[in-house]
Amino acid sequence: MTHLRVEHAGPATTVQDAGRLAWQHVGVSPAGFADPLLASLANALVGNPPEMAVLEWTLHGDTLRVVGGPVRVAVAAWAEVQVDGQPAPTFRSLRLHDGQVLTVGPLTQGRHGVLAVAGGILTPLVLGSRAAHVRTGVGVGALLPGDCLPVSADPAHDEPDRRLPPEHLPTRVDTLRVLPAPQLPLFQPQALPLLLAQPWRVLAADRMGLRLAGPPLLLLPGVEPVSEGVVTGALQVPPSGQPIALGPDRQTMGGYAKLAVVVTADLRHLAQLRDGDAVRFVAVDPPTAHAARSYADAALAAALAAIHCVHDVLPFESGRLLRLLS
Amino acid sequence: MTLTPMGDAALLVTCAAQPGAEASAVVHALAAAMTAAALPGVLALVPAYTTLLVHFDPRTTDVALLTGAVHAVNSGPPGHGLAHRAAALRSKSAPGAARRWHIAAVYDGEDLPWVAAQLGCAAAEVVARHSAVEYAVACLGFAPGFAYLAGLPANLHVPRLANPRAQIPAGSLILGGQQTAIMPLPMPSGWHMLGRTAVRLFDVSRAAPSLLMPGDRVRFLPTAAADLTGAPPRCEVLP
Numbered sequence: 001m002t003h004l005r006v007e008h009a010g011p012a013t014t015v016q017d018a019g020r021l022a023w024q025h026v027g028v029s030p031a032g033f034a035d036p037l038l039a040s041l042a043n044a045l046v047g048n049p050p051e052m053a054v055l056e057w058t059l060h061g062d063t064l065r066v067v068g069g070p071v072r073v074a075v076a077a078w079a080e081v082q083v084d085g086q087p088a089p090t091f092r093s094l095r096l097h098d099g100q101v102l103t104v105g106p107l108t109q110g111r112h113g114v115l116a117v118a119g120g121i122l123t124p125l126v127l128g129s130r131a132a133h134v135r136t137g138v139g140v141g142a143l144l145p146g147d148c149l150p151v152s153a154d155p156a157h158d159e160p161d162r163r164l165p166p167e168h169l170p171t172r173v174d175t176l177r178v179l180p181a182p183q184l185p186l187f188q189p190q191a192l193p194l195l196l197a198q199p200w201r202v203l204a205a206d207r208m209g210l211r212l213a214g215p216p217l218l219l220l221p222g223v224e225p226v227s228e229g230v231v232t233g234a235l236q237v238p239p240s241g242q243p244i245a246l247g248p249d250r251q252t253m254g255g256y257a258k259l260a261v262v263v264t265a266d267l268r269h270l271a272q273l274r275d276g277d278a279v280r281f282v283a284v285d286p287p288t289a290h291a292a293r294s295y296a297d298a299a300l301a302a303a304l305a306a307i308h309c310v311h312d313v314l315p316f317e318s319g320r321l322l323r324l325l326s
Numbered sequence: 327m328t329l330t331p332m333g334d335a336a337l338l339v340t341c342a343a344q345p346g347a348e349a350s351a352v353v354h355a356l357a358a359a360m361t362a363a364a365l366p367g368v369l370a371l372v373p374a375y376t377t378l379l380v381h382f383d384p385r386t387t388d389v390a391l392l393t394g395a396v397h398a399v400n401s402g403p404p405g406h407g408l409a410h411r412a413a414a415l416r417s418k419s420a421p422g423a424a425r426r427w428h429i430a431a432v433y434d435g436e437d438l439p440w441v442a443a444q445l446g447c448a449a450a451e452v453v454a455r456h457s458a459v460e461y462a463v464a465c466l467g468f469a470p471g472f473a474y475l476a477g478l479p480a481n482l483h484v485p486r487l488a489n490p491r492a493q494i495p496a497g498s499l500i501l502g503g504q505q506t507a508i509m510p511l512p513m514p515s516g517w518h519m520l521g522r523t524a525v526r527l528f529d530v531s532r533a534a535p536s537l538l539m540p541g542d543r544v545r546f547l548p549t550a551a552a553d554l555t556g557a558p559p560r561c562e563v564l565p
Contacts, residue, residue, distance in 0.1 A: 021369045021381055025357070026528070026536035027466040027510075030370075126530050136469055136511060182330035182338045226345055227467070227474075229372030229379025231336045253374050253467030261333030264384065286389070289334035293384050 002068035003148040004117075007101065010060035012206070014132035014141035015123050015149070017053040023127050024252040030232070031131040031139065032248045034112045034207060034271035037170050037300060038076040042116035044304050045074035045093045045162050047155075053123065053130040055115040055149070058207075059274070061104020062143065064115075066096045072154040072161075073102065077113020080105040083316040092163040092310065093118070095154065095317070109172065110272035111205060119152025133249055135208070160309040168303035174273075175280040176266040179289055181234060181258035186225060191217040191259055192283070195235070195243070199278040203242075207249035210273060216241025219257055227255040233262035233270060235281075245270055265292035327400055329393050337380045337392050345375035348412075350464050350476070353378050354541045355411040359399040365392070373540050374465045375474075425542050426460070426562040429508070430549040431499050433457075435519035441501065444484045453548055455482050456520065461506065463542040471510040471528025473538040478506050490516035497523045499546070524556045 006013075016039070019032020033039045033056070040050040055062070061079050074093045075081050081088045082103040088094055096102060107113050123130050123140040132141030140149070180192060200212040217237050219225075229252060230236065235243045236256040245262065246254075248271070262270050263284065273279055284292070328340045341356060342349030357373045360380065367386030372379040380392055400408045433453040442449040461475035468474075478501070486502045491514060494500070498509040502517030509515060510527035523546075527537050538544065543564070 023470075023535075024370045024372045024381070025466065026470060026539070027468060027472045028470045127535065136513075138470070179331065179333055182332055182340075226375050226377075227465075228338065228374040228377040229332075229336075229381075231333050231379075231381065233333055251468055252372055253465065258332070263333065264335050286331060286334060290384065290388075293334060297385070 001150055002066075002071060002153045003150045004064040004071075005067050006062055006143050006145050006147040006149070007065055008063035009143045009145055009147070010057045010062050012058035012134075012141075013062055013143040014056050014134065014207075015053050015121055015139060016056045016131045017129055018051040019131045019248060020127050020129045024229070027252055028127065028138070029133050029136065029249055029251060031133040031207075032129070034248055035110075035114070035268040037268050037296075038112070038114040039116070040300055041091065041164055041170070041303060042074045042076035042114045044307055045076075045091065045164060046072050046116050046118035047159070047162075048116060048118060048120060052116070053121040054117075055121065057104065057107065057113040057115070059111060060106045061113060063101060063103045064149075065101045066098055067148070068153065069096060069098045070154050070157055071096050071151055072118035072157070074116050075104060075113065076116070077104065077107055078109035079107045079113055083314075086314075086316040088314060088316060089163075091169060093161040094314070095157070095161065100316070111274045112271060117151045119155045122150040122152060135249065160311055162307050163310045164303060165306050165308070168306050170268075172272065173266065173269045174278065175282055176269055177263045177284045177289065177292060178235065178260035178281045179263060179284065179286065181261050183225060183257045184259060186219055186223045186257045187237075187259055188218045188220055195259060196281055196283055199280050200243070202273045202275055202277045202279060205247075205273055205275055207247045209247050209250060210245040210270065212243045212245060212279070214242070217243060217259055223257070225255060225257040227253050230254040230258065231261060233264070233267050234258045235260045235262070247271060263289040263292050265289070265296040327396070329389075329396060331389050332379065335382055335384050337382065337389055337396075339378045339380065339396055340376060341378065342376045345464070345476070347462065347476070349376045350462065350541070351412040352408060355408050356396070356399060357540065359408065359411065360396070363395060363399065365395055368392070374467070424564045425539075426564055427538065427542060427544045428560040428562070429523050429525055429544060429546055430554055430559065431457070431521050431523050431546040432549055432551045432554050433499075433521040434551065435499065435521040437518035438520055441482075441484055441518050441520065445481065452482065452520070455479050456501070456506065457546045457548050461544045463538050463540050463544065465540055466536060466538070469510055469513050471536045471538065473507060473527070473542075473544075475506045475544055478504055482506075484518065486516045487518065490514050494519060495522070497525065499523055522554075524554050525559055526556070
């Protein structure tokens, strides 16, 4: 059985796919990709469908040794990547042989990065998904040195490698579009203008949510919100008045009032914010949110279409070059 | 009934102004009807106390289509609209509408003396009050299989812990504010520990992973520690 053995683990590495949206009625958090665009690109570079399970890094990559193989992988992250100590490119597929070591260092931009493996990561399905939800012990997450991650051997080893042209690299945005939430009327009238008036600082972020710091956003006096279903991207406001933006590991219901909701097209930007970053919010209407979704989908389709084959030989592939020449 | 988008991929249907048995019946009837309708693009239906949240894929459907579907379910064919179905659920006349679980509980929780002192009664009285009534599953949330049980008698309402515990054991029978629940897995909690049960509330190897479902009824049977077994609780299907 081919696997990747963890030699050094980043602080919060998990296996993720599109998650378990359909089990929320029995209290199961959706989990799933923090940045679905990175996952789609990495998967496409190794010939996978967009929602196949990937390894998701938080702030720092892992050191992984190939056992068995060969495997084909792609790193979609802003980080220094090495194979056996030799520099290796990101946003390009890499062919790795038994015993080779892939090292992904600290992420220099954004909060999350992704590793896709051709044929997929083969951890067990739980309720139809491989996504990890570490808080409730679902799926494979919080990787530690010595852990072995079952993966597919390269299903098409003779195919050339693939690369994403730099002009299609994902971009970074720190102004996020929001729609007013259904509970807006529970807030004091100045709460929404206050949310939009200045940048908010990310105090602490994880996959469950991002705590934001700024002026207090206050409810009308005497208001007691009733718990209701929540969505990823909702800005919920506890009595402190400091909002929490919900991430994919959010609970299914929440008792805090929601002031606004980040549009789905911008959720990946929310997930990529780091502690200390500043973020702004701008209110949009539903047609604009819909157009943003369509625009993001079209940009992804264009990026996928631009992925092309490469035939260059990377420094760590000199063994392969020798084999080719002999 | 009011419908409000929550972001661009969810629609919040508010069925009632106040939580309660009537609100729950309407929410559960709507959830059942929407599940049966199997509308394209609907990714999840999350019932809560007064609301049903419809998660959808904005590439496949939209708020206008879903609003039409909710209104169609709400009015329904003559005599079979949502009000009719909710009334049937409440009167338990709908077939298979509700189940009653009899769950063995050992009332030896470390907060039982505190709860009794807070209420100014004996610990045995807390147990008697807690096990005398039937609870209804209003909704599930917080953790997989965690059922919010409505129906806690007012003479058991106590404020939650000022400092939540970092973790309490799976099976803990807990009490907080106006609600009671069983903790399905080790989790942090700010509710009081009244005792423990041996039920497996959530098991992904079962066809229906969650033991309790919205609308189910629950009774607790005070049980001696020596008699607590892992056997599945007795389930009565209400006529």
